[in-house]
Amino acid sequence: MVRFGLTVVRHGETRYNKDKILQGQGVDEPLSATGFKQADAAGLFLSNVKFTHVFSSDLLRAKQTAATIIGKNKFCKDLEIKYDARLRERKYGVAEGRPLTDLKAMAKAAGEQCPAFTPSGGETLDEVRERAKDFFEFLCQLAVEVEQKEREMHGAASRSSGTSEEQSVFPWTNHCSQPGLSSDNGGTSKILDANILVVSHGAYMRNWIGYFVSDLKCTLPENLTKSQLSSVSPNTGVSHFIIELQSGSRLEPEIRCVCLNQDSHLVDVGAECVAQKVF
Structure with missing residues (x-):
């Protein structure tokens, strides 16, 4: 059996987030001062987690967030961040760079509702989901x-025994409603074959999680x-998953x-943490 951890983080706030203006893929805004504070807070929250791989959207707001998080990590400061276009935000076409209210007006004029509405030149929800599935x-x-x-390197016997230094200190047990994780209930204290950090975007992440829930149960x-399941993550919101592949099958x-x-981790940052549900 192959078992790996997946931690997904939304990028920090930009001034366009604060002003409720759509960025999509065509507006490549940097983090705001608040966004960097949020990224710092997320980095401290995850500082004791030993990641084996880090992936980020190649858009600036995600790249800056990923670099800040890794810079705070006690184990992974030198880990290479790999940028992947499949992790980009949903493309909003003609609505990019315009207020969220414009997108809602476009949808209403077309007799549709957000987020299902696709503006001209934008991606459909199915197209975003296909990107998430592929990644x-x-x-x-x-x-x-x-x-x-x-x-191959160490053999099954040495791997199964595990070593204490390979274990990460996971913060979720102290901050989530889940019971404490242990090796007895299939939690994160068991050896993971990989522990992956991904930094991406709000609408993309919601579609990805929707794929996990509806398609992969x-x-x-x-x-x-x-309501929580359908909402977009707040800036630098953290989601964590454990994935098991029986017999190494995908x-x-x-x-x-x-x-x-x-x-x-955002309690002391002083930023608005409630994200808009449409994107």
């Missing part, structure tokens, strides 16, 4: 290859409401959501 399958293959390489925290992975859009 997730890439991660699964990556985890399989890492496990195979580890097995991801197990969710018991107290998660439908087909029908078992996914458990440990926490979704975690934002306790």
Whole structure:
């Protein structure tokens, strides 16, 4: 069995986020001062987690967030961040650079509702989901290859015994409603073949999580409401998943959501943490 951790973080705030202006892919804004503070807070929150791989959208707001998070990490300061266009925000076409209210007006004029409405030149929700699916399958293959390489190098016996220095200190047990994770209940204290950090965008992440839930039957925290599931993550919100691939197969992975859009690290930042539901 291949088992890996996946931590997904939304980028920090930009001035366009604050002003409720759509960025999509065509507006490449840097983080605001608040956005950097949020990224710092997320980095401290994740500072004791030993990541094996880091991926980020190649848009500036995500790149800056990923670099800040890794810069705060106790184990991974020198880990290479790999940029991937598949992690970009949903493309909003003619609505990019315009207020969110304009998108809503476009949708109303077309007799549709956000977020299902696709402005001219934009991506459909299905197209975004296909990007997310393609990237997730890439991660699964990556985890399989890492496990195979580890097995070849050290053998099954030495790997199964594990070593204490390979363990990460995960913060979710203190901040999420899930019971404390342990090796007895399939939690994060078991050896992971890979532990992957991904930094991306709000609408993209919501579609990705929707794919996990609707297509892959991801197990969710018991107290998660439908509203929480449909909402976009706050800036630098953290979601964590454990993925198991039976017999190294990428087909029908078992996914458990440990926490979704975690934002306790933002309490002292002083930023508005409630994201707009349409994007």
